[in-house]
Each structure stands twice: as structure tokens, then as C-alpha cells.
Amino acid sequence: MVNGLGFLYGLVSMATCVVMTTASAGDGSWLFHRCMWDCNKQACRDETGFRSIQPWYLRWLQWSCVDECDYHCMWHTVEEMLQHNRQVPQFHGKWPFVRFYGIQEPASVLFSILNGLPHIYMIFKFRQTISASTPMYIVWHIYAMVGANTWFWSAVFHARDKPFTELMDYCCAFSIVLFSFCILWLRILGTENRLMVGAISTVFLSLYVYHVRYLAQGRFDYGYNMKANIAIGLLNAACWLTWCFRRRREQPYVWKAATVSLSLMLLISLELGDFPPYLWIFDAHSLWHAGTVWLPFLWYSFVIDDSHYLMNLQHKQLKVPAANGDTGASGDTSDVNVDDMQTNGVSSASGDDNIRIRTPFNKSL
16 A cells, blocks of 8 residues: 555665665675775776776666676675685675676566556556546656656666665655655545645655755765654554544445555565575565565555545535525526536436536536
8 A cells, every 4th residue: 555665665775774884794804805905906907998898788887897896806705705604795785696787686676667667557547547637636646656756766776776876766765655644644634625735745845855955965864764764654654554444344445455555564574584685686675576566556456446436425526516406496407517527427317316407508407
């Protein structure tokens, strides 16, 4: 569900932040340092010559000579440690991965892309079945863009770990956490009052701008980022689950949101049981990304059902004035226009309801 997808993605990102702030056994070993010294001394004297023999895809992904030394010395250290029956170490807070055409974590990149594509596919499906006049229509479009953008930067970060890509990944992860919380209040309070929508949006946008500005200045503050995500994420999750529980009888389709939330809770255990990459490709983090690929489909199914529910409420509100209007001896008809009703997906025929609707030709139906 929205709160689960946002909160748990942020939680995983925070866990990564905490790991990266600790010293790693691999890059801190004397084997690694000795290898780096020799490699830099022998291979990195002539940067121009190095670039001339470097494959184009490595140049495109900005692999420098020092980066190449770091990668090859990482594997040299791993081989030496395995030969002496020592555990596989981490390097710079991460497990060693076999790169694929310069991509550092190919599995996480692939699964990040597969997590982002459903946001694009399902929002088009949403548009095919939901009227543009439905409450929350624009909100879900913004959510789809935020979700797709979040997974895009996740893919970029896993493809190439750089200070900028790291910042974008964590900032975008926080964006979906914070926007999920914003959606909660818009869903509860409604989107009819533009002034209220503007006020809520301004508050959350201000919080996000402050968060990004704080992280972008100086040294990346992992501790602050973790606290901010936990505070917003836990509150967001608790409120959404409470709303689902209270609406379960009137809106039985909320089981989809609950299923997504519970599935995410189970999948997050992969992050808690961190282990070296299988085949040097699939680690716990990549498997977590793999496990969440199907969840956006179920979540958007909930979104579509909830939008149909809101459409029905909207139609009932249009019928009430027609049914309770002045239709006595004077014969006056309701002020509801049939063209507006048809635009909103309301049929002029309403079963046993004897509703008279004024058409553009002043004929009663």
C-alpha cells in the first residue's frame, strides 16, 4: 500500500545508510591498501593513456583509473581471504558484486527498473477506467510520477555509486515516504477545497525542501536522514492501517492494501538477514527489490477500486438534489445538467429513481 511502499522503501534506504557509516573489513585491510598502492603507482600515472584503452561503457559510467584499481583490489582481497578460510568482507559498506558492463549492482538495477515500470503502466490503466473529475485523480498521477522517479534514481544509484547518485536516491526515497503521508490527509479531508489542499501541500513541500537542503549541504547526515524517515514512516503507516481497519466493512476492497502492507513487512526480513551476494549478483537488498515488483499492481488495483468508490459517492451527491428538489406542482426540474452527468459517467436512467433532469433543450427525462 502507499504507506507500506513508501515507509519500507525509506526504511531500507536508511538501513543502507547506517551500514555505510561503519568501517568495512575489506577496504580497511592491509591487503586492500597494499594492492591500491601498487595499482595506483603502476596503472594510474597516465590518465590519458588509461582512457584510450578503456571500453566506452566504462567511460560513460565514469569509471576512473582509481575506481578500476578499487574494483580489482576488492576482488584480490576477497580471493585472498577466501583462500585463508576467512569470511567475505564488505567494502565501503557494501558487499562485493560482479559488475556488468560497468553496472555495479546489476540485480538491484534490474529490479529497481521493474519496480518503477508498474507505476507508469498502472497509471495509464487508471486513466482508462477513472473519470478525470473523480476526487484524488490528480493526486494519484503525482504519486505515480513520484514512485517512478524514486525507482529511477534507485536504479541509477545501484548502477553507479557516486555522492550525487547517493543523495538523489535517499532524497527520492524520502519523497515517497513524505508524499504517502500527504496522500493520507488528502484522502481523509478530501480534495474539493483547493485552499485546504494548497495548505497541506505547502506544509509537506516545505518539509521536503528543508530535508533535501539539509542533506545537500556539507557531509551527508545519515543519522538525521534515518530519524526523519522513521518518524514520518511510522506515523504514516500507523495512520493508514487505522484508516483501512475502520473502512473495512464499508469498503471491503481495502484487503488489497492490507495484503501489500503485510507482504512488505515479511519481505523486509530479507534486509535484516543480510548475507553475501549469491553468485556475486543477488544479495538480500536485490531480493527485497525483486519481491516488491508485483506489489504496485495490487496497490493500483486498490487505487482504482477506491476511485470507483469515490465516483459512486460523487454520483449519489448529484442525485440527492434532483430527488429532493422542488418537483411539486410547479413542475420545476433539478438543476443537474445531463451533459455533466454523462461526463461523470452517470446514466440518465436510474432504475426505480424517478429523477427529472433538465436537458439543454428544457425537456424532462
